[in-house]
Amino acid sequence: MSSPQIRIVTDSTATLSPVYAREHRIEVVPQIVMFGQDAFFEDMTISFADFLQRLKSSPQLPTPAAPQPGDLMEAYRKQLAHAATILSLHPSAEVSGTVRSALTAKQEAFPDADIRVIDSRTVGGNLASIVIAASEWAEQGARAEEIVARVNALIPRGRVYFLVATLEYLQRGGRIGGAAALIGTALQIKPILELKNGRVEAFEKVRTPHRAYARLKELALEQCPRSRDARLCVMQADAEMLARQLADELSAALAMPSVPVYTMGASITTHAGPGTIAVGFFVNA
Secondary structure: OOOOOEEEEEEHHHOOOHHHHHHOOEEEEOOEEEEOOEEEEEOOOEOHHHHHHHHHHOOOOOEEEOOOHHHHHHHHHHHHOOOOEEEEEEOOOOOOOHHHHHHHHHHHHOOOOEEEEEEOOOOOHHHHHHHHHHHHHHHOOOOHHHHHHHHHHHHHHEEEEEEOOOOHHHHHOOOOHHHHHHOOOOOOOEEEEEEEOOEEEEEEEEOOHHHHHHHHHHHHHHHOOOOHHHOOEEEEEOOHHHHHHHHHHHHHHHOOOOOOEEEOHHHHHHHHOOOEEEEEEEOOO
């Protein structure tokens, strides 16, 4: 259970288990996905399976949107009924407008409340790891200032490397960042991408899917510290079998009891596309 004085708010890009969020009193605000005029709340009014079916059959790419300030106001209202401080942890402002909505919600509805909005500079499993770490520290009795300092120290240590089946979704969704230079060569390569300084960047070009998978695994083995503090995870979008294979291989190679596998969810999959697989972890300070 989280500290009675500190509660956490995040959003569905953190890919947190609903059971974990409920047990630890974390409010998860859903992202919005638009198929034409039809709006859905991620994991609430559309399941990931239904989203994938519509994504693959729709001639037009869906449009993800950050939660509205009003959605975050409601989450803050719920948490302030039980706590003096809220830590509001969200994806990189480079890829999502959620931080902006959170700041607007605080300023307009709760200007005097102790709500600390933090841009994690990441997304997906690494954001989940930050949320879980903050929750653990709160449960252990750490003060808000200490938790914020620890989170801010953790953020620049985050590493996310990923493979996409195609660059099409990143390009069409406008989230391709520095990886734009790969457009036009995508048929000849399987690029390894990274989330760097909150943006999608090209990391390395690999010739075949098999080599790309091997290189993704190699990057984790080379860079991930062999400790629980690394918070290693695997992420996937419509590639669960491959993701679980990678998690098992990394667990064995790094002598870690288990490596969580996170499903990226509708908002992230809209940009990355089906078939995406990723590794996330935190290097030593």
